[in-house]
Amino acid sequence: MSSNAIALPGQDLGGEPSNTVGAGTHIYGDHLFASIAGPVHTTTPNPPSKTPSIVSITRPTAALLLPEVGTTVLGRVTRTNARQANFAILALGSTGDVVLAEPLPAIIRQQDIRLTEIDKVTVAGSFRVGDVVRAVVISLGDERAYFASTARDELGVVMAVSEGGNRMVPISWREFEEVGGRGRKRRGRSLRLFECARVKAIQQC
Amino acid sequence: MQTDRRRLNAPPGGTTPPVFAAPPDTKLHRPTRTRKPDEHRKLFLRTGIVPSASGSAYYEIPPQEPQPTALLVPQRSSLKITCTVHGPRPLPRNAAFSPNLLLSAHVKFAPFATQNRRGYVRDASERDLGAHLETALRGVVIGERFPKSGCEVVLTILEGEEDGWGAGGAEIKGGGGGIMTVLAGCITAASAALVDAGIDCVDLISGGVAAVKDAGKHGGQEDAVVVLDPAPSEHDGEITAACVVGYLQSRDEVTEMWMKGDAGAQVQTLIDEAVKAASLVRAVLAEAVKDGVQAKIDEAEDDAAMTGSAKEGKGKSKEVVMTG
Numbered sequence: 001m002s003s004n005a006i007a008l009p010g011q012d013l014g015g016e017p018s019n020t021v022g023a024g025t026h027i028y029g030d031h032l033f034a035s036i037a038g039p040v041h042t043t044t045p046n047p048p049s050k051t052p053s054i055v056s057i058t059r060p061t062a063a064l065l066l067p068e069v070g071t072t073v074l075g076r077v078t079r080t081n082a083r084q085a086n087f088a089i090l091a092l093g094s095t096g097d098v099v100l101a102e103p104l105p106a107i108i109r110q111q112d113i114r115l116t117e118i119d120k121v122t123v124a125g126s127f128r129v130g131d132v133v134r135a136v137v138i139s140l141g142d143e144r145a146y147f148a149s150t151a152r153d154e155l156g157v158v159m160a161v162s163e164g165g166n167r168m169v170p171i172s173w174r175e176f177e178e179v180g181g182r183g184r185k186r187r188g189r190s191l192r193l194f195e196c197a198r199v200k201a202i203q204q205c
Numbered sequence: 206m207q208t209d210r211r212r213l214n215a216p217p218g219g220t221t222p223p224v225f226a227a228p229p230d231t232k233l234h235r236p237t238r239t240r241k242p243d244e245h246r247k248l249f250l251r252t253g254i255v256p257s258a259s260g261s262a263y264y265e266i267p268p269q270e271p272q273p274t275a276l277l278v279p280q281r282s283s284l285k286i287t288c289t290v291h292g293p294r295p296l297p298r299n300a301a302f303s304p305n306l307l308l309s310a311h312v313k314f315a316p317f318a319t320q321n322r323r324g325y326v327r328d329a330s331e332r333d334l335g336a337h338l339e340t341a342l343r344g345v346v347i348g349e350r351f352p353k354s355g356c357e358v359v360l361t362i363l364e365g366e367e368d369g370w371g372a373g374g375a376e377i378k379g380g381g382g383g384i385m386t387v388l389a390g391c392i393t394a395a396s397a398a399l400v401d402a403g404i405d406c407v408d409l410i411s412g413g414v415a416a417v418k419d420a421g422k423h424g425g426q427e428d429a430v431v432v433l434d435p436a437p438s439e440h441d442g443e444i445t446a447a448c449v450v451g452y453l454q455s456r457d458e459v460t461e462m463w464m465k466g467d468a469g470a471q472v473q474t475l476i477d478e479a480v481k482a483a484s485l486v487r488a489v490l491a492e493a494v495k496d497g498v499q500a501k502i503d504e505a506e507d508d509a510a511m512t513g514s515a516k517e518g519k520g521k522s523k524e525v526v527m528t529g
Contacts, residue, residue, distance in 0.1 A: 006498050008491055009400055010408030010455035026347060026407070033455070035347060035405035037498045059403045060501035065293055066351060101259065102294045140352055143302035 004039035013040065013055050022056025023063075062098040067137045067146060074158070075106060075148075077131045084109045085127045087135070089146065094134060094154070105145040108135060112149035132159040209326045238439040239270075242432040243478070245485045250393065252401040252497035258289040260402025262493075264394035266386075282438050284386060285363040288394040290402040292356030300355075305348035306404075307355040310339040312391060318365045334388055337463055341392050341412070341451035344460030347405040356404060358395050362387060366437050382416060383437040385449045388463065389414040392451045393486055400494050408453040410460060411490050413483025415475055416440065416447040417468050431474050433482040448475045452483035 007013065016030040022043075024036045034040070038060055044053040059065075067073050072094040079086040088103035090096075111118045113126050127133065134155050135148035150156045160168040160176050168176040240246070246266050255261035266284040293306060300307075312334040314323045327335075342358065366383040392412030399406055416435040435444060446466030450459050459480065468475045 006495055006502075008409060008494055009406040010453065012455070024405070026405070028407075028456070033407070035350075035407070036403055037400050037494050039502065060498055060505055061403065065403060066354060104295050143296065143300060143353060144298065 004041060006038065007034040007040045007057055008037050009034055018052055019055045020052045022054040024057030024059070025055055062092075064092050064098060067092055067104070069137055069139060071137050072134060072155075073106070073137060073148065074132065074134050075103070077127045077129050077133060078105075080123050080127055080129060082110075082123060085113075085123050086145065087127075087133060087148075089148075106135070106137070106148045107141065107145045108133070108148050108150060112138065112147075112151055115151045118151075127157065128160065130161055131157045134158050209324055212325060214324070215322060235441065236436075236439050238432070238436070242430055243481065245434045245482055246436065248393075248486065248489045250397055250489055250493035252397050252493060253500060254287070255289050258291055258402075259293075260290040260398045260400070260404070262288045262394045262397035262401060264288070264390050264397070266390065282366045282436070283364055284366050284390050286360060286387075286390050286394045287363060288358065288360045288391070288398040290356065290358050290395075290398045290404070292402065293351040293354035293404065294356070296353060296355050302353060304352045306346060306351035308339060308342055308346055308348070308358065309355065310335050310342060310358045310360070310395065312338060312360045312362070314362045314365055318362050330384060334384065334391065337388055337449075337461060338391050338395060341410060341461035342395055342399070344451070344458070345396070345406045345408060345410045345453065346399065347407060350405050356402075358398065360391050360395060362391075382435060382440070382444045382447045382465070385414045385416075385447045385463065385465065386435070386437065388412060388449045389482075389486075392449075392461070393490055397490055397494055397497075401497055408455050409487060409490055409494065410451050410453055411483045411487040412449060412451055413479045413481065413486055414447065414449045415478035415482055416444045417466070417471055417475055419443050419445045429469075429471060431471060431478045433478055433485075446471075446475060448479045450476065450479040450483055452480050452487075454484055454487050 011034045013019065013025060013032040013034055016027065016032065019032050019042075021027055021032055022041075024034065024038060025032050026035050027033070032055055034057055036057055036059055038057045040055060040057055042053050042055050045051045064071065067089060071092055073089045074091045074093075074096045075087040075089040077085055077087045085108045087106055087108065089106050090100060090103050092098040092100065108127075110121060110123055113121050113123070133150060135150045136152065136155060137146050138149045139147040141147040157170075157176070162168050162178040164178065166178045166180055168178050171177045246269055249265040249267060250262065252260070252262045254263050264284075264286045268283050296303065296307065311327075312331050313327055314331060316323050316325060338358070338360070346356075366386050389412030392410060396406075396410045400409065413433075414435065415431055415433050418430050418432050418435070418440055429445065432440070435447065437444075444466070446464065446468035448462065448464040448468070451461035452459055459476075462476070462479075464472075464475070
């Protein structure tokens with residue numbers, strides 16, 4: 001598929017002014033060097049030669065090892081209280097592309113659950129323990145947990161299970177309905193999109 | 206050594222295998238170094254051997270020549286090291302916030318690794334090896350890209366080189382040089398495993414060892430020869446000083462140096478030879494890492510091709526109508 005040359009850590013990738021550092025590279029002196037072993041990708045911008053081209057290296061197995069600020073993550077809610085919901089990050093990427101070997105603890109604060117009317121939102125009415133949520137990491141947080149937010153259209157509860165153990169599907173941006181059961185509705189901060197998200201890795205957890 | 210109270214231990218004092226007396230008409234030939242002073246033994250290195258770990262590597266220096274079958278004790282020892290890297294993974298709950306990666310290195314000889322059986326609990330020499338290895342790796346890993354995380358490098362030495370040659374009941378003169386070749390191997394194996402785990406490193410670090418060999422009969426420091434990659438069984442009792450370095454070739458930097466003995470006026474030569482040994486090892490390391498990465502890329506492409514064909518086969522799932 002890709003015939004890009006494989007670079008090894010410490011390999012010289014080019015001079016500084018004409019190339020800028022991308023993922024998997026570092027600067028030493030005025031040259032770019034590789035930090036990981038993998039295929040090298042050079043993205044050259046439009047012909048104006050003033051903007052430098054970005055040299056990056058992708059890992060062969062996973063793009064990221066840890067979430068950074070701005071990474072979309074998938075996780076399962078472990079605990080809720082009046083001010084925040086604790087969840088365990090299980091996979092990185094909006095469709096769970098990179099499954100983590102060990103879950104990372106994270107927190108969604110009450111004011112980060114949605115964009116509008118944030119003082120009227122209740123954590124208990126938005127999340128329940130066991131729900132799978134898609135959130136975006138907004139901060140590395142403290143030593144205990146990352147901070148995440150679901151205040152965007154495509155974020156929120158992705159999968160939920162009813163009290164009877166049946167799967168629930170989103171029927172509006174704030175409600176879930178039990179499939180095949182008595183049609184009991186439960187409020188929950190859900191996706192605004194009309195298609196259900198495909199979550200391949202989480203179903204195995 | 207502390208007693209290990211959690212297990213049923215072997216009798217103290219070691220359980221050495223029986224030493225067989227040589228038949229009266231066979232002559233015991235001590236192995237001697239047949240390669241040049243600046244020639245390294247052939248290495249074997251492969252990454253990606255432990256699927257459940259983030260990264261792994263296996264390093265071996267096999268016996269270079271076939272063993273003569275007259276004796277039951279191996280003529281030439283070999284070195285076998287396996288390394289696994291676990292990380293980056295979250296720190297324990299009560300750990301303080303750390304903006305950098307917290308690296309910890311553990312080295313352990315397997316109980317069957319040396320001629321005198323080792324215990325299950327780490328002893329002082331293993332902790333010492335771990336400290337030297339951590340010093341070497343600390344200069345290589347780019348820690349600030351992995352905040353709030355820890356990384357554990359675990360090395361198990363399956364067969365460690367003896368300090369001398371003890372076949373047929375011959376006396377081991379020792380000198381403590383065996384541990385230095387072990388450290389050099391550990392550094393190389395750990396480097397391969399770290400790269401296999403995808404942890405950002407400044408360069409590939411390789412371990413090289415050199416020693417000052419006493420000329421013996423002639424005496425005097427001028428006659429001492431500096432040799433690369435001393436095999437303890439070949440230089441039993443002849444080594445007066447030895448040095449291990451952890452070397453970064455693209456930056457020409459040394460992150461770790463351990464010297465034992467008195468090298469006299471040849472200190473600089475000794476270090477230079479150790480650096481040369483590390484450069485020779487780096488060629489093998491680079492090739493092994495490249496093969497490992499290529500294998501991973503091929504595997505990822507195969508997986509992508511397989512899931513692509515599986516998706517087309519599935520039918521459409523039932524659509525859900527939104528009312529809100």
